[in-house]
Amino acid sequence: MTLALLPSQSAIARRGGLHYVRGAIASPVCVATTVFATCVGVSVAGALGATLAVALIVGACIALTRFGILRRHLDRQGVFVEEARREASRLRRLDATGPVRAHQYGVLRALVEEIERSDPAEAQRFELQDLLEHFTQIAVAHHRCLDSLRYAQDVGFASPTATRRRAILARRIAHRDACLVRIVRLADELDAIDELVRLCAQRVACPAVDPELDRELDRRLWELDEVDAALAKLSA
Numbered sequence: 001m002t003l004a005l006l007p008s009q010s011a012i013a014r015r016g017g018l019h020y021v022r023g024a025i026a027s028p029v030c031v032a033t034t035v036f037a038t039c040v041g042v043s044v045a046g047a048l049g050a051t052l053a054v055a056l057i058v059g060a061c062i063a064l065t066r067f068g069i070l071r072r073h074l075d076r077q078g079v080f081v082e083e084a085r086r087e088a089s090r091l092r093r094l095d096a097t098g099p100v101r102a103h104q105y106g107v108l109r110a111l112v113e114e115i116e117r118s119d120p121a122e123a124q125r126f127e128l129q130d131l132l133e134h135f136t137q138i139a140v141a142h143h144r145c146l147d148s149l150r151y152a153q154d155v156g157f158a159s160p161t162a163t164r165r166r167a168i169l170a171r172r173i174a175h176r177d178a179c180l181v182r183i184v185r186l187a188d189e190l191d192a193i194d195e196l197v198r199l200c201a202q203r204v205a206c207p208a209v210d211p212e213l214d215r216e217l218d219r220r221l222w223e224l225d226e227v228d229a230a231l232a233k234l235s236a
Helices: 009-013 017-026 028-064 068-097 099-118 120-125 128-150 163-205 212-235
Strands: none
Touching: 068 099, 068 128, 099 120, 099 128, 099 163, 120 163, 128 163
């Protein structure tokens, strides 16, 4: 998990001990240990042994939550679970938009993950995860607008005497035209998001020019000039 996905210090500071206790007790390690200890307790001392075993495991988990290393582990685990939940929600919504948009999102997500690995600060500065969420919302809206056009395919003509029907048809045509304009705008927004993510990937991939490079070369050239000048004086 990248540093860009880690919770902020203020969010961590607001978490109380109960948060870590719940996380430790619900962790797979604690659950598996509790089940194993319960089976051992039942086989040794029956229901009383099982109760004591569970109490000991839960007490040990509560005591361990006081250590910073365990809290950091639970924070990372919580971030991973939250990110996985958000990613699943995006993929579920994009599934209805078709394979083209889903593939485009997959490419952008891979670029964002690469940026997060290379430069977490840059990824957090431009809020690339939120940009992926924005892409998902726009893609879903674009697909819904395309679906809306299906209902406008049967717009026909009304006789001059059918005044009420002609008024309704005019409204349908106006709505269809507005929907076409919206589709173009949404498609342009999707392409702009694509280009922006690629631009961020380009910026991260290209290292910043170190101003010390020219200085190092100039210093060595100056030293060569000084050596040549000293040799010229000695040979004169």
